[in-house]
Amino acid sequence: MQYGSIGLTTMTDARRLYQQIADQVRQLIVNGQYPPGSRLPAERDLAQQLGVSRPSLREALIALEIDGTIEIRMGSGIYVLNAARPAVTGRSLGESPTELMQARAVIESAVIVQATAAMPTETLATLRDILVAMRSEIDEGRKPLEQDRQFHLIIAESAGNSVLSEIVASLFDERHSPMSDHMRGRFETPETWQFALSEHEAILAALEAKNPLAAQAAMHAHLTASGRRWVEN
Amino acid sequence: MQYGSIGLTTMTDARRLYQQIADQVRQLIVNGQYPPGSRLPAERDLAQQLGVSRPSLREALIALEIDGTIEIRMGSGIYVLNAARPAVTGRSLGESPTELMQARAVIESAVIVQATAAMPTETLATLRDILVAMRSEIDEGRKPLEQDRQFHLIIAESAGNSVLSEIVASLFDERHSPMSDHMRGRFETPETWQFALSEHEAILAALEAKNPLAAQAAMHAHLTASGRRWVEN
DNA sequence: GGAGAATAATTGGCTTGACCAATATTAATT
DNA sequence: AATTAATATTGGTCAAGCCAATTATTCTCC
DSSP states (O other): OOOOSSSOOOTTOOSOHHHHHHHHHHHHHHTTSSOTTOBOOOHHHHHHHHTSOHHHHHHHHHHHHHTTSEEEETTTEEEEOSSOOOOTTSTTTTSOHHHHHHHHHHHHHHHHHHHHHHOOHHHHHHHHHHHHHHHHHHHTTOOOHHHHHHHHHHHHHHTTOHHHHHHHHHHHHHHTOHHHHHHHTOOOOHHHHHHHHHHHHHHHHHHHTTOHHHHHHHHHHHHHHHHHHHHHO | OOOOSSSOOOTTOOSOHHHHHHHHHHHHHHTTSSOTTOBOOOHHHHHHHHTSOHHHHHHHHHHHHHTTSEEEETTTEEEEOSOOOOOTTSTTTTSOHHHHHHHHHHHHHHHHHHHHHHOOHHHHHHHHHHHHHHHHHHHTTOOOHHHHHHHHHHHHHHTOOHHHHHHHHHHHHHHTOHHHHHHHTOOOOHHHHHHHHHHHHHHHHHHHTTOHHHHHHHHHHHHHHHHHHHHHO
């Protein structure tokens, strides 16, 4: 491995090379050298300038493409889309458990209003089955994480909007990621799962009653309480 | 370019190869072949099984690493972290302009309720300035895109939740990305900017009146109308 | 001189093959 | 049996090559 010429950090950086390169390119963008709309140098040239191999640069460009910073057009070049910004699902999300849970409360309580009216009886039955399975998991001392996830996702999907569904899924997974728990040293307990289950019951009761405002309030209360348990546990 | 053996889609798939490979790997995970906690085959073996080159597989693995699906350990192997899920900021967002705008309407109208009560008078003054600048831009034949963005973001930021702010920003940028416009052949016109400006005025009036429900309705109406103009223009 | 077609150059996409760094496994020694 | 050393395996990065798509330049015709 060679550390070359322009601007690359030294051996003390323990990150993967692609991450280092991606950050270097982000700096070029943020510094105004390549503002939004502009075109980066060709891969071969940029790799040489940064003193890395072209495949390593390509790995970095994929990361930048995924986070929406650049657009890659075959035969044409690499274009800056936006001033570099963190990806919504990046590690910056989740920095604050309180904010994450508040965001979920705001979003999911709005989504459930849309979902309540449109929800077929088969979906209500599916949600009922999920709560039964959740009870069973808790009774056997297991974490009903997958049932919890399905409960929230199926409600979101009933709103009939894939963008909203994906945001709800992403926020759920952010909350429950192994890294998130590990970093905070906080986990759900059988007791907190019991609370969650009874809060789910209240949500389902409101859905079954076709009462959007009650469903909204129940979802908001559930996520607010869940956030408090997570933060204070 | 060769399309090989196991499981890769045929030539009709216009996506980058790394995206195809990443989806193939996600399928292996979701199908239960490699459940969370398990270790994927070595890069050399997996690349051979999928009929692609090792660098191409590595590009896909970077995408999967970024979205939290896998963890890569040098000298050890590739481990599955979570059941595979779509990334929120991937291309799946934005596939449907109608859904994107509906999602923005749901989220931003919920967020503005939180924001209305908390909004200081300096922020109201800032929003007023933005509308003045927006008027000026429109009068001079320019697109007031940055003012539009700031208007929405400052309102979201007033809710005091960085997760929500980032989601609002991300959805705004997705709507207004150069690629999004180019792909759909649809652009804002001076006339549509006029409409947007008067809708912004109605939103600001409700904010100035400290009326969360009116603000919510105005924001919802603005984004719904904006979505209709975008889709039907 | 201008327009359109053909050709060349440039750019990204992907492959093959090689060597290095880190970790895991096996073998040898105490 | 425990420890150390050697080997194998795995991911990380590099170099070089060829193919596909786009852009720029040149050529031909009117």
